[in-house]
Amino acid sequence: MTIMDFQPRKFWMVSGDGPSRLRHPDRLSAEMEARRLARAHPGTPFFVMEAIAVHRKVDVERIDLGDAPHVDDVPF
Template identity: 45%
Template sequence: MARSNEPPFWLVWSERGGPPMKQHRSAADAEREASRLATENPGVSFVVLQPIARVTKRAVEVERFDLDTVPF
């Protein structure tokens, strides 16, 4: 699988909350946000995550050939 040229990002996630809503451009920024959320929500854990892969389903591609130029 090819590597992406996009810059890395981090997410903050908690089992008790909804899905992560913001991409943080550094681990330190994500940790600060996790600390802020933990301070506002005593007893709730927040986890800093970094994606390791992206999976995308692509549509089927059809390539048509010019039958007048086929060499057989």
């Protein structure tokens, strides 16, 4: 993934007793899943969590241009 490819999007997750990896694209989807899980596991709380920020450090990125033709055939 390159800097240009990285486009963060907001997502929601449901957290209960076990690990959670599924990213819901909208709040409604996460709410529905939390309700489904709560019905299936009475007494267990299921939290709907919203991603609010993303942090990342990028030092140097190399982008391979492959065999791109040179403009004016100048090799530099």
